[in-house]
Amino acid sequence: MGVGPREHEEMIAYIEDIARHEGQTVTLRGWLHNRRSSGKIHFLTVRDGSGFIQCVMSKKAAGDDTFTRADHLAQESSVIVHGTVRADSRAPGGYELDVTGFDVVSPATDYPITPKEHGVDYLMDRRHLWIRAPRQQAILRIRHEVIDAVRDFFNSRGFVLADTPIFTPSACEGTTTLFPVQYFEQETAYLTQSGQLYNEANAMALGRVYCFGPTFRAEKSKTRRHLTEFWMVEPEVAYATLDDVMALAEGLVVSVVQRVLERRAAELKVLERDTSRLERVQAPFPRISYDEAAEIIRRKGLPFEWGGDFGAPDETAVSEEFDRPVCVHRYPAAVKAFYMKPDPERPEVALGVDVLAPEGYGEIIGGGERVDDYDLLLARIKEHNLPQAAFEWYLDLRRFGSVPHGGFGMGIERVVSWICGLDHLREAIPYPRMLYRIYP
RNA sequence: UCCUCAGUAGCUCAAUGGUAGAGCAUCCGGCUGUUAACCGGAGGGUUCCUGGUUCGAGUCCAGGCUGAGGAGCCA
Numbered sequence: 001m002g003v004g005p006r007e008h009e010e011m012i013a014y015i016e017d018i019a020r021h022e023g024q025t026v027t028l029r030g031w032l033h034n035r036r037s038s039g040k041i042h043f044l045t046v047r048d049g050s051g052f053i054q055c056v057m058s059k060k061a062a063g064d065d066t067f068t069r070a071d072h073l074a075q076e077s078s079v080i081v082h083g084t085v086r087a088d089s090r091a092p093g094g095y096e097l098d099v100t101g102f103d104v105v106s107p108a109t110d111y112p113i114t115p116k117e118h119g120v121d122y123l124m125d126r127r128h129l130w131i132r133a134p135r136q137q138a139i140l141r142i143r144h145e146v147i148d149a150v151r152d153f154f155n156s157r158g159f160v161l162a163d164t165p166i167f168t169p170s171a172c173e174g175t176t177t178l179f180p181v182q183y184f185e186q187e188t189a190y191l192t193q194s195g196q197l198y199n200e201a202n203a204m205a206l207g208r209v210y211c212f213g214p215t216f217r218a219e220k221s222k223t224r225r226h227l228t229e230f231w232m233v234e235p236e237v238a239y240a241t242l243d244d245v246m247a248l249a250e251g252l253v254v255s256v257v258q259r260v261l262e263r264r265a266a267e268l269k270v271l272e273r274d275t276s277r278l279e280r281v282q283a284p285f286p287r288i289s290y291d292e293a294a295e296i297i298r299r300k301g302l303p304f305e306w307g308g309d310f311g312a313p314d315e316t317a318v319s320e321e322f323d324r325p326v327c328v329h330r331y332p333a334a335v336k337a338f339y340m341k342p343d344p345e346r347p348e349v350a351l352g353v354d355v356l357a358p359e360g361y362g363e364i365i366g367g368g369e370r371v372d373d374y375d376l377l378l379a380r381i382k383e384h385n386l387p388q389a390a391f392e393w394y395l396d397l398r399r400f401g402s403v404p405h406g407g408f409g410m411g412i413e414r415v416v417s418w419i420c421g422l423d424h425l426r427e428a429i430p431y432p433r434m435l436y437r438i439y440p
Numbered sequence: 441u442c443c444u445c446a447g448u449a450g451c452u453c454a455a456u457g458g459u460a461g462a463g464c465a466u467c468c469g470g471c472u473g474u475u476a477a478c479c480g481g482a483g484g485g486u487u488c489c490u491g492g493u494u495c496g497a498g499u500c501c502a503g504g505c506u507g508a509g510g511a512g513c514c515a
Binding site for chain 1: 441451467474512514515
């Protein structure tokens with residue numbers, strides 16, 4: 001008869017804390033990740049959400065009954081394991097558990113994600129199970145760290161989190177890029193594609209603010225850099241200039257990357273990330289103008305005409321010139337949004353900035369100074385054929401004590417994707433929403 | 441929306457126009473240091489769909505469906 005955990009005074013432990021329990025007898029509660037056997041000895045890899053550990057069960061130590069219970073147990077069966085923690089140089093985590101008791105909570109059968117390879121489509125259809133895999137867990141932990149670092153960065157600098165709405169009343173920049181939602185009997189509402197306009201109002205109230213939430217884009221983008229639903233953090237600062245915005249973006253990116261390097265080294269190792277590339281992410285970031293970026297693109301032989309926006313290959317060409325993120329500022333005003341402030345010294349360019357990540361990961365941040373002059377903003381709204389009535393509240397910000405101000409948006413999944421070295425954005429969020437994918 | 445590529449066992453893939461195959465998973469057996477464990481055996485097929493060419497189609501042709509990568513747009 002095997003010795004069941006409940007017959008002992010239990011010491012519940014998590015695998016991430018296992019080093020503190022060396023020599024002790026503990027109880028782990030989790031799932032069977034993999035099993036190997038040599039007839040009279042089972043090697044059970046158990047995961048509990050906090051980590052993975054190999055549990056060694058010998059027939060002699062565990063007893064026939066307990067041993068038999070583990071004989072045919074399938075991958076992802078939930079289990080409670082009782083055993084003694086032992087340091088072992090052969091173990092990837094440095095420790096193993098010598099099993100003395102073992103209970104099956106609920107057996108699994110035919111778990112679809114086997115230790116062998118699977119295709120992306122197959123795994124995405126089973127995303128709810130795929131996230132149990134070590135690599136996916138590492139990515140999601142790094143995502144958590146990125147988000148935590150972002151919040152800490154702003155919270156420690158006097159910023160106030162002020163949430164902006166998900167439902168917005170009218171199309172700011174054309175309805176083709178927005179998801180319509182029927183809002184009771186009144187009108188069509190749209191899912192937000194940016195909290196920025198509300199952020200500006202919040203900044204006029206609270207000075208330094210940020211919002212952080214999901215954002216929706218109905219563009220039929222079908223690339224490794226796009227999701228239809230993604231998370232964006234957007235700071236906005238009253239009295240900020242373009243230089244202030246760039247300094248803030250630089251500080252945020254450095255802070256986030258350093259935080260992940262400090263606290264998530266184990267996860268980066270699981271992902272086999274070349275961390276030397278991340279260690280180089282230090283201030284100051286190079287700041288180059290659109291004109292200088294265009295010159296780099298032309299020098300590299302890519303076709304490019306002044307006045308156009310950069311495509312993905314153009315961004316890669318520019319970012320390849322630098323070993324850290326690069327700020328590209330003063331884009332042609334014509335290709336930027338109606339609220340972008342023109343450079344007073346050169347009105348054909350806007351006081352906007354994009355931050356391009358290294359290694360071909362493209363734009364992770366976009367922002368700049370906003371139009372603060374009432375007459376200019378009204379003219380821009382008319383030029384873009386936007387419904388003035390819907391923007392009266394936004395114009396109010398220029399009627400009642402307008403000040404220079406600016407901010408930016410940073411796409412969380414793009415940052416996570418870059419830090420993790422992923423080849424596709426879809427792994428950077430638990431349940432990606434893309435063109436042609438809304439399951440599970 | 442456009443361009444390119446792919447679809448064969450539960451999964452990952454192979455098969456010169458000529459008998460439908462392997463590894464993994466599953467089931468049975470063996471093994472006290474495995475770690476994508478290994479060794480032996482067994483079961484497992486609407487070759488995405490529709491039509492066409494051919495003595496004969498997984499393979500060639502046409503149309504469709506589904507997915508992937510890229511472009512545009514953006515974070």
